[in-house]
Ligand SMILES: Cc1ncc(C[n+]2csc(CCOP(=O)(O)OP(=O)(O)O)c2C)c(N)n1
Ligand code: SF4
């Protein structure tokens with residue numbers, strides 16, 4: 001039997017962006033107001049996409065899907081969902 | 086004490102930019118599970134949203150060795166792997182701590198199609214954690230009814246609302262006499278984390294079921310995944326409990342509902358937020374059908390309260 005090269009084996013490797021640059025799915029962009037944010041990390045824990053930095057509370061927009069869960073759960077109202085251009 | 090948000094470890098096993106819908110409860114839950122299990126684990130998945138969410142070859146959205154297996158075989162495949170690992174260790178071909186073998190299956194892959202293999206693995210008390218993320222339907226194929234779909238819910242195969250109640254799957258697993266069973270949901274990440282840590286440190290068969298409110302199947306607004314999860318618990322539609330060696334204890338806020346310290350919220354408000362119940366709520370027999378749903382919840386609460394009293 002002919003040997004199968006690595007490229008043709010049905011094997012995948014862990015990598016960010018396995019679903020593409022999912023930031024392009026976004027209709028609304030979550031924007032954090034650092035003046036209001038208390039750094040409670042609630043947005044970080046609920047973000048399904050793991051795109052929020054838990055210390056800085058900054059968002060990786062390359063992959064953030066704009067689901068709005070962070071803004072809904074934020075107890076201080078520090079995150080606003082702004083329409084993408 | 087439940088682990089607080091700030092105490093949760095940094096490790097991320099769900100990688101950004103995977104293929105799940107925005108606001109997906111399955112990835113939300115899996116992220117927390119990853120923090121508890123760490124990287125030394127092997128994941129088995131049956132056909133589901135979580136498989137579709139892995140992304141496209143040659144990339145993989147989860148940071149574990151993942152095996153996609155046939156729908157009916159999660160329990161038996163995990164048994165095989167778990168035994169193989171033990172034998173490899175015995176023969177000295179594997180050093181160090183054995184990886185945690187875990188299944189990550191939907192409610193279809195657990196309540197229905199995967200039930201036989203799961204039941205058999207539980208009866209053998211094989212060493213694994215079986216997770217069911219329960220979005221109460223076959224979501225990946227367009228939302229068909231499953232054994233976990235609650236009474237009254239619209240799916241594409243129950244166009245006038247399901248007429249039967251759901252199974253109590255976690256209770257069925259408890260009655261397999263396995264060392265650990267727990268229920269959880271995404272709104273309570275510390276509770277979920279602690280349960281997974283407990284399961285990881287318990288030898289034998291462990292079953293953890295996570296209620297996963299899916300905006301697409303349940304028809305609510307995408308940002309409200311966590312809100313819906315909280316409402317499910319507060320209305321008593323979903324009870325948080327765990328059982329170590331058959332002894333049940335309830336976790337807050339369900340513990341208050343069970344003890345009677347706090348009343349469960351009426352189910353109407355929870356139902357009204359979800360499009361999958363809207364046809365039922367508009368029908369001429371709405372009052373009667375809501376009463377049936379409330380009846381299912383009340384019966385479950387009463388039953389679990391009494392079941393928990395059996396501690397032998
Ligand atoms: C034997 C078999 N039957 C049917 C399918 C088609 N199928 C793929 S995913 C899926 C739904 C799975 O439902 P569930 O386990 O609840 O996971 P969810 O999609 O809800 O995450 C079905 C029916 C299949 N892949 N294999
Ligand atoms: S939830 Fe709100 S207040 Fe808390 S860290 Fe996030 S943005 Fe800041």
Ligand code: SF4
Pocket residue numbers: 030046047048049050051052059063064065066067068069070071107108
């Ligand atoms: S919008 Fe969704 S994906 Fe983006 S940061 Fe908020 S919770 Fe995460």
Ligand code: SF4
Pocket residue numbers: 105106107108109110111112134138220224225299300301302
């Ligand atoms: S359909 Fe529901 S469970 Fe499936 S990926 Fe989308 S949000 Fe997640």
Ligand SMILES: [Mg+2]
Pocket residue numbers: 191192193218219220221222223224
């Ligand atoms: Mg499902």
